[in-house]
Amino acid sequence: MKAKLHLVFSITIFFTCFCAFGQQAYWKTIPVKSSFKSASLKDMGKANAVFSLDKTLFSKKLNSLSNSKNGKHQIYLPDHKGNVVAFNIVETSVLHPDLAKKYPNIRSFSGHSLDGKYKVKLSSSHKGLQSMMVNLEDRKTAFMEQLSNKNNSYVIYERGAGSSGKDGFTCDTEKLQQSVEKTITPLVDDQMLRKFRIAVSTTGEYTDFHGGTVADALAAINATLTRVNEVFETDLGVTLELIPNNDLVIFTDPLTDPYNGNLNGEVQNTLTTTIGEENYDVGHLFNKVGEGEDNGNAGFIGAVCSDNRKGSAFSSAFSPQGDVFDLDFVSHELGHQFGANHTWSFESEGTGVQAEPASGTTIMGYAGIVTGNNVAPNGDDYYHYNSILQISNYLESVSCAQTTVLTNNPPVLTPVGDFIIPKSTAFVLEGIATDVDVDDVLTFTWEQIDNGVVTTSTFGPENPSGANFRSLPPTTNPARYFPRLSRVVQGNLTQTNPATNDAWETVSSIQRNLSFAFTVRDNAVGGGQVVSDLLDVQVISSAGPFLVTSQAANEIYEGGSVQEITWDVANTNISPINVGTVDIFLSLDGGISFPITLAEDVLNDGSEEILVPGNATDMARIMVKASDNVFFAVNSDNFSIQESQVVLNLQNLSFETCQPDDIIVDFTYQTFSGFNETSTFSADLPIGLNAAFVPALADANDTAVELTISNTNAVAPGVYPITITSTSASETKIVPLSLVIKDTNFSNVVLVSPADSQANVSISTQLNWEDNPLYSDYDIEIATDIGFANIIESATVPFNLYQSNGLAAETDYFWRIRPKNNCGTGSFGTPFSFTTIQVDCKNMEPNDLPLEISNVGTPTISTSVQFFEDLPISDVNVGLEFTHTYLEDLRISLISPSGTRVVLISNTCGELNNLNAIFDDDGAPIVCSGNPAISGTVSPLGSLASLKGESTLGEWVLEIQDTANGDGGSLVAFSLEVCVEGAFRPDEDEDGVFDDGDDLCLGTPKGVEVDTSGCPVNRFPSDNFLVQIESEACRNNNDGTVSVTASDTSITYSATLDGEGNTLNMDFSETHIFQGLQAGNYSLCITGTNGAITYQETCFAIVISEPELLSASAVVTANVLALSLNGGEFYNVELNGLVTQTVDSEIQLNLKNGRNTLKISTNLPCQGTYEDSFFISSKPIVYPNPVGASTKVFLNGIIGEVEVQVFSANGRLVHQQVKETNGNELEMDFSTLPTGAYYMSIQSLDIKEVFKLIKE
Missing domain, CATH: 2.60.40.2310 (Immunoglobulin-like)
Known part of the structure; x- marks a missing residue:
């Protein structure tokens, strides 16, 4: 049926497009040319489409609006796909009626497409058309503007494709510090449209840029405000209307306008004197500046309706037009005027609303202008939840708006509860909202709303505060995957050091709380309603990651076969997550969607057999998701399903x-x-x-x-x-x-652990009992009395285990289990009892404080305390006091012996100074105020609870990272309070040797080194000994010495020299010399006593060396002998009877023609001698000749390959080879040749010689 629906939908689209082109004759597509020019789109390669417009016909359509019922009319406009779409539009003038009468060609319209997919804002003037079309399904926004070099032709481009020289933009509006409470808020739901009168002044430069006349400037202002109103009406229920006499503050001459540099004050003064404070609600200046000088300043945060403040804002741009100017500049500064702070988080402003990572991407962010911290090159055209909340709260405090009652009803939300999820695991949040206005198209955002500094370098899975997930534009899908499902399928759950246009999404691998806002917009034309629901997702470190472990390779399954799905439960089935069942889904498209349910509400025990459906694919994926929670996992690779004839x-x-x-x-x-x-x-x-x-x-x-x-x-x-x-x-x-x-017969459940009457049981103990496959659930009760009159904990679980939660220490408990299934409920059996273990607390402080935090560079300092017992942690608190200017520079962490890092503060409190506080998970949230900026008992950014269950044993490190140059301070105090299950053994002197029997020297001063008996370890001062070494004078002389001199002569010393098979012992009080030592490695160890104190042994590594053997290498080049000498300190070089003495290791000597003899020695006969000879001639020479078994060919500096051929007297080749030479001589072997006469040919690139030889 799905395929049929897709086909019908495709036919409908085709029919709609055909009708659209057929029913309108004013838009025609034309090919995109690189020669086209547009004010906003510099690169025509990014154009979606270009259309020509029959201006006369289109104008008639617009003019007919006034004659239509309700002012509505149907027109056609091009969308970002190049289609012409039918819209119902109505005129929604930005100009006050009196101003509109003076400039009747400057108009504005609002509408929505007939299919409900698009909203549109359209402005019209003698300068042409401009539109802003929002796709409600995916929130992609397209803009239309006229080409500057082709009459009546318009380019369509998407948000982000335009360019307006934004790189240099700065918003200089001063922040308003405040805290934002996390609470459910309706945002914009009072069914009121608030109209504010806006006065927009322009500089002469701005008017010149747009044509030079007042009408030209008004047309540009109208185009900008038309787009601004799209966002304001949708997100805020606010519309802006240009005042009747706004043309009085539009200036045409840069030389005579009132603007000379102090724009905030100048525009406020202009509007106050020319318009009058009672005649406008909010004012703004539009300005044209030089390239790279873009900037803006709202003057104040929250200034609307406030006399002498409400008109202080300006927006300046090199190209003051187009979507970047309208939305990134003007909507941004207006957002400040209406009460919103920045939402970016690349540095701290202390406002409590910095919940977008790095630059952010919403209107109150800084997308594209923060080098190194840009999430995206351009912002998106909507306000973040925090901005809507701030503006809504501000609007509740002012009353200058003209209000209109809307028939539009706000959406109705179904609240979503909070969730606890495992670390390093993906999750999906889905909201539920309805609207009685059936024509409203609801769009949804899920935005993280955690305030905190997050930069490119700090973004990642270990970030303890701020946003792990960027804001994404509203869509019609009420669900959002974290991270995006495409990244989950690829296995990319985390991200560090993201670049511009990266995902900027990462799950958390540490314990922390993630807060989210589910915001619903109804997108009603003429004034929207916005509601929101808030929830928390708590990430815990004691569970996770939740993983699908099966189907890890490209396996092949037959449709209709039974296969096993496995996953790592990772403690998600016990407290505090307690997920009893999971759902299993199948994707056929590589994880783009998971439409097929394979199993529902199956036990979260790590495995389940499923029946593979008959859908053939080679891109199958499995998702396992918690049934009553939000976390899920996807298997790591595609697998295939082969078609089976029967399933x-x-x-x-x-x-x-x-x-x-x-x-x-x-x-x-x-x-x-x-x-x-x-x-x-x-x-x-x-x-x-x-x-x-x-x-x-x-x-x-x-x-x-x-x-x-x-x-x-x-x-x-x-x-x-x-x-x-x-x-x-x-x-x-x-x-x-x-x-x-x-059946209905139940036997008693067999309890396993803790065993009956067991003592010293953990306060977080796990209860276990024997499982029975006939039971589906178990009721658990824990009480403090055997009659169970005082039940302190009860639950129902599908497993044969239960994680208790928050038992008291040193308390007697009773527990019992009752089985259940769908036939009925059994009875509680005989209870077991147990007694919980003692909880003991200990406070430790280091001995090396105070520590300086330098104001030079970016230092990292640390201090530590040591625990000497292996006990499980139940609670940790940290006391901290330090001085430091500009706390935002600091990132302070506690690092446990097992390596767990808990961030206490990170880039917190901006420019405020100093801290004196106790960090406790049960403390109040950090509030930055006063001096010290942080005080009292506060909760850290990270979670100290993540240390629960770890061992105390080892070194606990406090680390302070100063991330910026210029400010410094001092760590004054640090204390670590650790509570454990069990009892700390007494150790009053904190030397690690316990006082209840091990410490034989009680009361040792803190910081003193002790031995295993707790007694002080006495060590010699580091400069007490002078050790001097004399190596052997010559090889094998065995005359090396080691001299030891002590500075403290009141001590009797015992020295042991051990090495090279010998051990020498000697007592001394001042100096001793070990003599007759051969070359080698020795260990010299010294102890001593003064009668009262015995000192710990101090050892030195000793090396006795001996002179090396003399070695030399000789290279002859062009009658020059180059020698490299090694082994001696002084050399005698004898060449042809002439001796040269040198201490240099490199020496060159000239050679004479003929034979040269060389002999080298040192001043130590034991180092040996080096002898060699060289024959110099202008051409190669063979000697001796006649030859015996061998002879030599002197080459006179020829280096490289030489070919040698030997011929008999009758010309027969008897020997041939190629030899590599070093320039000196070539040795030839003739031992295999019989006696007689021979000819030898020597040939290289440089020579060719033939010698006659007589072999004897």
């Missing part, structure tokens, strides 16, 4: 009943590929059960079959595996099922 399609594979009731199994007999054989149905049942199929056989696709299994009293209660079979001439299909037959 028995069952929704369940397990069926249960209560005796004596029958079991009804419904399924659908499906056939594929034209299969039409007759199939007979049968069932393999336990003895005593009867089966009846209706019908008993089938030969047609989609035949509904009912199997009745009767006589269930004939078998004992239990779980029975059965099969049902479809058999035809060529195809047999078998499906395994499970029958659970129950």
